[in-house]
Amino acid sequence: MDTISNIVGLAAAVLTTIAMAPQVVKIARTKNTAGLSLQTFAILSAGIALWFVYGLMISSLPLIAGNSIGLLLTLCIVFMKIKYG
Amino acid sequence: MDTISNIVGLAAAVLTTIAMAPQVVKIARTKNTAGLSLQTFAILSAGIALWFVYGLMISSLPLIAGNSIGLLLTLCIVFMKIKYG
Numbered sequence: 477m478d479t480i481s482n483i484v485g486l487a488a489a490v491l492t493t494i495a496m497a498p499q500v501v502k503i504a505r506t507k508n509t510a511g512l513s514l515q516t517f518a519i520l521s522a523g524i525a526l527w528f529v530y531g532l533m534i535s536s537l538p539l540i541a542g543n544s545i546g547l548l549l550t551l552c553i554v555f556m557k558i559k560y561g
Numbered sequence: 562m563d564t565i566s567n568i569v570g571l572a573a574a575v576l577t578t579i580a581m582a583p584q585v586v587k588i589a590r591t592k593n594t595a596g597l598s599l600q601t602f603a604i605l606s607a608g609i610a611l612w613f614v615y616g617l618m619i620s621s622l623p624l625i626a627g628n629s630i631g632l633l634l635t636l637c638i639v640f641m642k643i644k645y646g
């Protein structure tokens with residue numbers, strides 16, 4: 477059960493982490509961020525940072541690994557949104 | 562520690578769940594989804610669904626509660642992106 481749950485958790489971490497990549501690429505290419513909500517990505521960054529801390533507290537590798545990379549990508553989106561408006 | 566970690570996890574869950582709400586409201590109001598990556602929100606939906614399953618497997622209330630609502634909001638964004646292009 478522990479192994480299976482870790483596999484499911486790691487798959488979840490991989491998906492929610494790589495999910496932000498197409499958005500980062502799309503903004504870098506089009507510089508169009510008009511439709512994006514700054515609030516959404518700012519709150520998301522704060523939430524992902526807390527998931528990372530929660531992962532450390534409960535020693536969950538999927539939470540720690542996924543949310544550290546996910547936070548970087550989400551912060552990229554926040555900064556590009558601020559830059560491109 | 563268990564209480565503190567649950568508080569941190571619940572705060573994380575609340576933030577990443579409510580984060581999607583401003584984006585849903587913004588799209589509903591402007592119908593402008595051109596800058597949004599469909600891939601991002603589709604992959605995110607799949608990932609959030611797996612976090613929900615992982616939460617069930619490790620009996621984590623923050624993961625279960627946050628990701629069930631977060632999945633609904635993210636799917637709203639996916640459907641509006643498909644509708645408005």
